[in-house]
Amino acid sequence: MAYLELSDISKQYPGTDRPSVSDFTMQIEKGEFISLLGPSGCGKTTTLRMIAGLIEPTAGRIDLDGKELTHTPVHQRGMGLVFQNYALFPHLDVAENVAFGLTMRGLSKSEVRTKVAGALDLVQLGHLGERRIKQLSGGQQQRVALARALVIEPKVLLLDEPLSNLDAKLRDTMRDEIRSIQQKIGITTVFVTHDQDEALATSDRIVVMSEGHIEQVGTPEQVYEHPANRFVANFIGRANIFDGKILDTAQGVATVQIDGLGAMTAVDDHRQLGQGSLMVRPHRMRITQCPSVDAHGRVGSMVYVGDSVEYSVQVADRRVTVQSVSSGEPHLPPGTPVQLSWGTRDAVVLKEEATV
Amino acid sequence: MTTALHERPTKTIPPPAEPPRRKLRGTVLALTVPGLLGMLVSFVLPLVYLLRMSLKTGDSSGMIEDTVSFHSYAQFLTDGYYWKMAWDTLLLGLVVTFFAILVSYPIALFLVRTESRFKGVLIALAIAPLLTSSVVRTYGWIVLLGNQGVVNKTLQATGLTDHPLALVNNKVGVYISLVEIMMPYMILALLAGFGRFSTDLEHAAASLGANRWKVFWRVVWPLSMPGVLTGALLVFVLTISSFITPRLVGGGRVFLLATEIYDQATATLNWPFAAAISFILLALFGFVIVIYQRALRRIESQ
Amino acid sequence: MQSRLKGWPNRVLVTVLYLFLLAPILVVVGISFDSESSMAFPPQGFSLQWYEKLTQNQDFITGFKVSLITAGGVALLALLIGVPVALAIARFEFRGREALSAFFLSPLLVPAIVLGLALLLVLAPLRITGTYAGLIVAHLSITIPYVIRTASMSLLTLNRSCEEAARTLGASAWVTFRKVTLPLIAPGVLAGGVIAFLISFDEAVISLFVVGPRATTLPVEIFHYVETRTDPQIAALSVVLIAISILFVVIIERVMGLKRVLR
Numbered sequence: 001m002a003y004l005e006l007s008d009i010s011k012q013y014p015g016t017d018r019p020s021v022s023d024f025t026m027q028i029e030k031g032e033f034i035s036l037l038g039p040s041g042c043g044k045t046t047t048l049r050m051i052a053g054l055i056e057p058t059a060g061r062i063d064l065d066g067k068e069l070t071h072t073p074v075h076q077r078g079m080g081l082v083f084q085n086y087a088l089f090p091h092l093d094v095a096e097n098v099a100f101g102l103t104m105r106g107l108s109k110s111e112v113r114t115k116v117a118g119a120l121d122l123v124q125l126g127h128l129g130e131r132r133i134k135q136l137s138g139g140q141q142q143r144v145a146l147a148r149a150l151v152i153e154p155k156v157l158l159l160d161e162p163l164s165n166l167d168a169k170l171r172d173t174m175r176d177e178i179r180s181i182q183q184k185i186g187i188t189t190v191f192v193t194h195d196q197d198e199a200l201a202t203s204d205r206i207v208v209m210s211e212g213h214i215e216q217v218g219t220p221e222q223v224y225e226h227p228a229n230r231f232v233a234n235f236i237g238r239a240n241i242f243d244g245k246i247l248d249t250a251q252g253v254a255t256v257q258i259d260g261l262g263a264m265t266a267v268d269d270h271r272q273l274g275q276g277s278l279m280v281r282p283h284r285m286r287i288t289q290c291p292s293v294d295a296h297g298r299v300g301s302m303v304y305v306g307d308s309v310e311y312s313v314q315v316a317d318r319r320v321t322v323q324s325v326s327s328g329e330p331h332l333p334p335g336t337p338v339q340l341s342w343g344t345r346d347a348v349v350l351k352e353e354a355t356v
Numbered sequence: 357m358t359t360a361l362h363e364r365p366t367k368t369i370p371p372p373a374e375p376p377r378r379k380l381r382g383t384v385l386a387l388t389v390p391g392l393l394g395m396l397v398s399f400v401l402p403l404v405y406l407l408r409m410s411l412k413t414g415d416s417s418g419m420i421e422d423t424v425s426f427h428s429y430a431q432f433l434t435d436g437y438y439w440k441m442a443w444d445t446l447l448l449g450l451v452v453t454f455f456a457i458l459v460s461y462p463i464a465l466f467l468v469r470t471e472s473r474f475k476g477v478l479i480a481l482a483i484a485p486l487l488t489s490s491v492v493r494t495y496g497w498i499v500l501l502g503n504q505g506v507v508n509k510t511l512q513a514t515g516l517t518d519h520p521l522a523l524v525n526n527k528v529g530v531y532i533s534l535v536e537i538m539m540p541y542m543i544l545a546l547l548a549g550f551g552r553f554s555t556d557l558e559h560a561a562a563s564l565g566a567n568r569w570k571v572f573w574r575v576v577w578p579l580s581m582p583g584v585l586t587g588a589l590l591v592f593v594l595t596i597s598s599f600i601t602p603r604l605v606g607g608g609r610v611f612l613l614a615t616e617i618y619d620q621a622t623a624t625l626n627w628p629f630a631a632a633i634s635f636i637l638l639a640l641f642g643f644v645i646v647i648y649q650r651a652l653r654r655i656e657s658q
Numbered sequence: 659m660q661s662r663l664k665g666w667p668n669r670v671l672v673t674v675l676y677l678f679l680l681a682p683i684l685v686v687v688g689i690s691f692d693s694e695s696s697m698a699f700p701p702q703g704f705s706l707q708w709y710e711k712l713t714q715n716q717d718f719i720t721g722f723k724v725s726l727i728t729a730g731g732v733a734l735l736a737l738l739i740g741v742p743v744a745l746a747i748a749r750f751e752f753r754g755r756e757a758l759s760a761f762f763l764s765p766l767l768v769p770a771i772v773l774g775l776a777l778l779l780v781l782a783p784l785r786i787t788g789t790y791a792g793l794i795v796a797h798l799s800i801t802i803p804y805v806i807r808t809a810s811m812s813l814l815t816l817n818r819s820c821e822e823a824a825r826t827l828g829a830s831a832w833v834t835f836r837k838v839t840l841p842l843i844a845p846g847v848l849a850g851g852v853i854a855f856l857i858s859f860d861e862a863v864i865s866l867f868v869v870g871p872r873a874t875t876l877p878v879e880i881f882h883y884v885e886t887r888t889d890p891q892i893a894a895l896s897v898v899l900i901a902i903s904i905l906f907v908v909i910i911e912r913v914m915g916l917k918r919v920l921r
Contacts, residue, residue, distance in 0.1 A: 074825040076828075078828070083819045083822070083823060085817065087820045087822065090820075381752065383750065387743060387746040390739040394798050394799070395762065398797075398799040399765050399799035401780050402773065405776060405780050406776035463679070480907075485679065485680070485682075487907060488900055489899060491862050491881055492683075492686060492896040493682045494682075496681070497682050499682075500681060536681070536682065597772070600862055604881070614769065617775060621778070621867070622867075627775075634769075634772040637772060638772060645767070
């Protein structure tokens with residue numbers, strides 16, 4: 001049995017016709033860092049709040065360390081939750097904020113003092129205990145919130161988009177810091193985010209969600225390199241998706257006939273013939289100038305972004321995005337006839353959606 | 357491990373909706389019961405008693421007959437004297453509301469537009485009178501409008517009149533002082549209504565070639581309409597129910613529904629009749645509020 | 659552009675209107691220092707005699723005491739029963755919530771003269787007219803709406819996730835209310851209490867019906883005094899009351915200012 005088990009949990013709010021989360025099932029191992037990733041409204045925060053106990057699921061069950069806690073009240077769950085807006089108590093100072101959960105547990109004054117000092121040191125705020133919350137910067141507030149959640153030694157650390165209120169630079173620093181603290185104390189962590197880079201950089205596994213259900217669960221590499229379907233391919237990174245016909249599939253490699261490009265090979269985990277689609281990341285494509293008779297298409301437009309050049313290539317009636325490393329060679333001007341190519345390992349066959 | 361842990365969860369687990377809902381109802385009840393009891397004693401029961409009283413029959417000797425009849429209402433509605441009184445009350449409300457808008461609007465507009473350092477102080481000054489008991493301000497008007505007061509002194513000194521004008525103990529004084537007493541309410545309502553207003557709108561209209569009057573009538577006035585309506589309702593309702601000012605400035609010689617309720621209740625001791633007039637006043641209130649809501653809906657739909 | 663919109667005629671107009679608005683207060687302050695009793699304005703000379711007379715007027719002193727105790731009791735009771743109602747309205751979804759909220763605001767739609775008479779009909783048979791209990795009951799329904807309004811405003815602007823954070827940290831619903839919610843809505847609750855106090859303290863019309871020889875409030879004493887006599891003693895009293903009002907405004911401002919410091 002896994003450490004944290006969510007079995008078929010669903011949540012439908014009264015007065016809505018569709019559940020916010022439906023039949024969510026997931027096993028999380030002790031010490032794992034899991035990200036729930038998806039666009040807003042996909043049910044990721046609802047799922048997190050059900051784990052925390054702030055929302056009661058309409059169906060399903062939650063088990064932690066072999067004990068059911070589906071109906072355990074919030075304040076008896078011992079989860080550490082960090083809120084998007086930090087939710088620090090404005091009427092208490094930094095140390096009092098961190099001490100809140102310990103006081104609730106009836107620890108002695110000296111124990112509280114020691115643990116608060118330790119937690120503040122962990123987030124590098126040891127010197128700011130007496131400050132009022134209002135006097136802190138966004139990044140510092142974030143650290144206090146983290147310290148407050150960690151000091152109670154929670155069974156699971158829950159993070160609800162904790163980085164979204166920080167500016168871009170600080171976000172990366174905090175992201176790495178959260179990951180390193182998590183590694184240091186080995187705490188099981190569930191991290192909710194809509195930012196693919198955050199999820200890729202921090203997680204052991206990523207759960208991609210949309211419209212209340214799971215699209216794919218996998219390591220960052222799996223979800224990026226082998227997206228299960230169109231939604232995942234488009235949501236994580238950029239993707240060129242070609243519809244075509246799968247002619248042949250054997251030993252994990254398929255041959256796909258694509259209009260305007262001819263037969264192409266791609267990695268295939270699904271082994272189904274017939275209608276299918278194929279995905280290639282823009283930076284995994286090669287673009288070469290060639291005589292117009294052999295050309296797949298012509299360069300439509302070009303954007304120079306410093307370390308790379310992005311071409312938009314008109315192939316038959318669709319546009320394909322190609323990202324090539326800028327090498328000092330002259331760029332291909334619009335109108336240039338070009339050929340596109342990629343290795344078998346650069347392309348993936350996507351699972352067809354059951355109904356579209 | 358217990359067997360329960362091995363059972364696979366099924367979707368047929370009963371939804372935990374029932375117990376929390378019952379708990380919620382209990383909590384809401386526990387929170388509101390003291391308030392409901394307070395309201396019952398200090399508001400609902402008194403009005404029920406008043407309604408019952410209005411259906412009894414009384415006379416000027418203080419005798420009250422335990423009837424269920426509309427005698428008191430009929431007494432009011434069949435006497436031209438009381439119709440005149442109701443009309444006077446209505447007229448007072450309309451005139452005071454009109455003049456309150458007239459004198460409050462420039463102040464409100466000024467307060468919205470001004471970029472003065474003292475804006476906060478000026479707003480405070482405009483609504484500070486609210487914090488002064490209306491008895492005190494009414495007393496101030498008696499002093500101002502009296503035969504020896506500033507107004508008459510000034511008029512005589514400038515030679516406009518020979519004799520002091522009678523400004524207290526009559527309707528004129530009541531009108532003047534009520535307009536002033538209602539001003540802070542009107543200013544507050546106008547300020548709230550001006551929330552959406554910005555001088556940029558005026559500038560934009562002016563830059564499009566509108567002159568000052570056009571800017572006012574086409575931009576400023578329509579934008580302030582919701583505030584004007586709210587203020588008008590508030591002032592009208594407060595005016596037709598006002599008692600202290602008509603009583604003191606009117607010196608017992610101005611007869612309105614509110615003063616009549618007091619006289620019937622305390623001097624004549626005809627409680628049923630006082631109660632009936634009360635409900636007629638309440639009906640007038642309801643009528644005005646319905647008109648206000650209609651007008652508001654029409655403005656909002658524009 | 660600016661000058662075209664705010665010419666001097668505009669300024670004169672606004673100044674005159676301000677004078678009209680503040681005239682009764684200015685006059686009251688002026689004649690309270692008058693050396694004559696003629697109630698003429700401008701005053702004939704300066705003296706503090708009316709303030710001295712005030713200190714000897716037992717009716718006013720007793721009335722002031724009665725008003726103070728009544729207003730204090732009303733504010734306390736209105737808070738005790740109004741804040742829980744605000745909590746229910748702002749925090750829970752239940753059928754009839756809108757209706758409940760409208761019901762608690764409805765006393766503001768009934769003229770004071772009507773409510774006063776109605777209260778007399780209930781309180782007289784109970785023989786509690788002219789007692790503190792009677793006065794407090796009489797002022798309750800007109801102050802509760804203000805307490806509910808200010809308290810629910812604070813509750814609605816409160817960051818809900820602070821309460822949720824407290825819950826996840828192990829605080830029960832009651833502890834969360836006591837340690838987090840209450841401290842955060844305290845300024846609004848206090849403001850509601852002060853407003854309830856001021857309304858009760860200034861209330862004259864309802865009180866006219868329910869006072870009695872045993873206990874009469876200050877506004878009623880003033881009303882009867884002005885009805886029969888007029889001399890600058892009332893002006894001196896008014897100035898004292900205005901000073902008290904200003905004191906309260908300063909307190910509210912301090913409390914609200916404090917709130918901003920905490921945020």
